[in-house]
Amino acid sequence: MLNPFFYIQAIALAFSQIWANKARSFLTALGIIIGVASVTAVIAALSGLRTRVLTEFESVGASRIFVFPNRPPNAPRNVYPFSAIRLKTPELLAIRDQAPSVRAITPVTSLGLEVRSDRVRLDGVTVNGIWPDWHVVENRSVLLGRPFIAVDEENARQVCLVNDKAVRELELPADPTGEYLLLGDRRFLIVGVVETLTLTILPSANTAEIFIPFAVAEKLQPRDFFFSISAKIYSPELADEAKAEIRTILRRMRGLEGDDFDTFQIAAIDQFITQFKALAAGITAIAGGIVGISLLVGGVGIMNIMLVSVSERTREIGLRKAVGATPAAILVQFLLEAVTLCAVGGFVGVAIGQAFAYGLTKIPGAQLDQAEVPLWAIALALVFSAVTGVVFGMFPAIKAAQLDPIEALRHE
Numbered sequence: 001m002l003n004p005f006f007y008i009q010a011i012a013l014a015f016s017q018i019w020a021n022k023a024r025s026f027l028t029a030l031g032i033i034i035g036v037a038s039v040t041a042v043i044a045a046l047s048g049l050r051t052r053v054l055t056e057f058e059s060v061g062a063s064r065i066f067v068f069p070n071r072p073p074n075a076p077r078n079v080y081p082f083s084a085i086r087l088k089t090p091e092l093l094a095i096r097d098q099a100p101s102v103r104a105i106t107p108v109t110s111l112g113l114e115v116r117s118d119r120v121r122l123d124g125v126t127v128n129g130i131w132p133d134w135h136v137v138e139n140r141s142v143l144l145g146r147p148f149i150a151v152d153e154e155n156a157r158q159v160c161l162v163n164d165k166a167v168r169e170l171e172l173p174a175d176p177t178g179e180y181l182l183l184g185d186r187r188f189l190i191v192g193v194v195e196t197l198t199l200t201i202l203p204s205a206n207t208a209e210i211f212i213p214f215a216v217a218e219k220l221q222p223r224d225f226f227f228s229i230s231a232k233i234y235s236p237e238l239a240d241e242a243k244a245e246i247r248t249i250l251r252r253m254r255g256l257e258g259d260d261f262d263t264f265q266i267a268a269i270d271q272f273i274t275q276f277k278a279l280a281a282g283i284t285a286i287a288g289g290i291v292g293i294s295l296l297v298g299g300v301g302i303m304n305i306m307l308v309s310v311s312e313r314t315r316e317i318g319l320r321k322a323v324g325a326t327p328a329a330i331l332v333q334f335l336l337e338a339v340t341l342c343a344v345g346g347f348v349g350v351a352i353g354q355a356f357a358y359g360l361t362k363i364p365g366a367q368l369d370q371a372e373v374p375l376w377a378i379a380l381a382l383v384f385s386a387v388t389g390v391v392f393g394m395f396p397a398i399k400a401a402q403l404d405p406i407e408a409l410r411h412e
Contacts, residue, residue: 013333014340017309028305029345031298032388036349036381037356040373042287044357048371050280063236064137064269065102067095067229067246072261083224085263092229094249101242102231104136109217109227115210116182117170125166127183127210129217129227135194137232145177145192148213152191156215160188163196166208181210184220188212239268295384298345299392306338306396310403317403331401338393339386346385350378 018025069085071077087107096105108130115125132148135141142161152159160181167176176190194211218225233242243266250264251257310317317330353373360371 011336011340014337017337018341018344024305025341025344028301029298029341029348031301032295032342032345032385033298033349033352035293035295035298036346036385037352039287040350040353040377040381041356041360043284043377044353044371044373045360045368046280046284046287047374047377048357048360048368050276051370052368053276063103063233063239065231065233065239065242065246066267067231067250068265068267069226069228070263070265072263075261080263082226086224087227087229087264089218091250091253094253095229095231095246098249099231099242099245101233101238101245103234104133105229105231106131106134106137107214107227108134108230109214109221109225111217111220113184113220114182115170117172117179119171120169122169122208125208125210127160127212127217129214129221130211131214134211134230137230140194140197142192142194144175145190147192147194148211152213153215156213156219158186158188158216159191159213161192161194161211162190163194163209165196166210167193169208183210183212186220236269243268292384295388298342299388302338302342302389303392303396305341306334306393307399309337310334310396310400313400314403317400321403327401330403331397334397334400335390335393338397339389342385342389342393343382346382349385350381353381 067087069082069087071080071085089107092105092107095102108128111127111129112124113127115122115127130148131153132150135147143164145161148159148161151157160183162170162172162176162181166172167174170181172179172190175193177192179190181188181190194209196209214227231242231246233239246266247262251260251262254263256262320330321327350373357371357373360368
């Protein structure tokens with residue numbers, strides 16, 4: 001068994017060899033450095049994106065259910081035309097009245113209309129038709145004025161809500177309540193200003209928004225118009241129960257029986273969170289594969305330079321064996337040199353990756369201000385670097401340990 005002091009001496013000698021051949025050592029470890037730096041930077045970016053998106057999902061609310069029309073897979077359009085699969089107002093009302101897990105519900109339909117204020121005209125602005133419960137479902141408060149109320153929907157009043165971006169783009173007064181907008185050829189009274197959500201997962205929420213009562217939007221749409229349903233349930237734990245209730249109601253109202261395909265789709269926020277986590281994990285695994293290839297290339301370089309080192313130091317090996325060094329001591333010496341070189345490359349790669357991660361947080365508009373290299377990624381990178389040193393340094397180390405001392409001393 002080797003003396004513990006021997007290992008300290010061997011590592012010190014390894015560092016002296018690296019320092020004595022700085023340029024060669026750097027070029028040898030370049031594959032390790034690039035691989036570790038790239039994977040830590042990618043993981044930092046993914047970590048920042050994952051944190052941001054999950055935070056935004058939480059801000060949207062985990063107690064959300066969405067319902068969309070949906071054609072069965074590979075089904076011909078003539079068998080399942082849009083008029084047959086589209087959601088209908090009676091179905092919406094049935095869900096509201098018969099699904100006990102649903103706390104609030106709203107239809108959402110969009111119209112592209114020309115919008116005119118006294119000073120500005122905008123073409124193709126998205127105008128959304130909603131119910132008053134939209135405020136509860138979306139958890140978006142009114143900053144000025146009032147929200148929609150039941151009488152707006154019941155009487156199909158020509159009133160509207162705008163967000164602050166619409167106020168700026170239409171050059172409306174700071175408090176636009178009481179002002180009028182022309183939406184298409186109809187005149188709407190602005191009754192309130194809703195807060196704007198800045199979301200990565202919903203970029204459309206970052207633009208000018210105008211909302212009108214759903215009953216008015218129905219009149220402005222063709223007969224078979226599209227709308228989706230957004231609902232809020234009492235708690236995230238009721239998501240499966242709420243989906244089952246909605247599915248039962250829609251299948252009954254659509255006359256679907258037995259093995260008939262659902263002509264609608266029901267999704268919950270938790271599904272999107274699970275899908276996003278799976279996607280992030282997949283991308284991280286791909287990044288791990290990339291670093292694996294980089295470490296493989298770097299490992300081949302390590303093996304090559306260690307073989308050169310064995311060749312250069314053959315006489316030194318013969319001399320050490322002549323004065324009593326065992327094959328195990330020679331093997332450990334060269335193996336530790338390979339591991340040390342890889343570990344140094346790993347440390348440098350991690351440092352560069354950390355610098356990249358910091359740079360990502362400073363990129364304007366990249367929305368990666370939470371990018372950081374997690375500790376597990378740093379530990380994994382260093383462990384993989386050391387393992388690469390062991391795997392690719394073993395053959396040169398064995399070759400050095402097996403040299404005949406007499407032949408080694410004769411080597412020129």
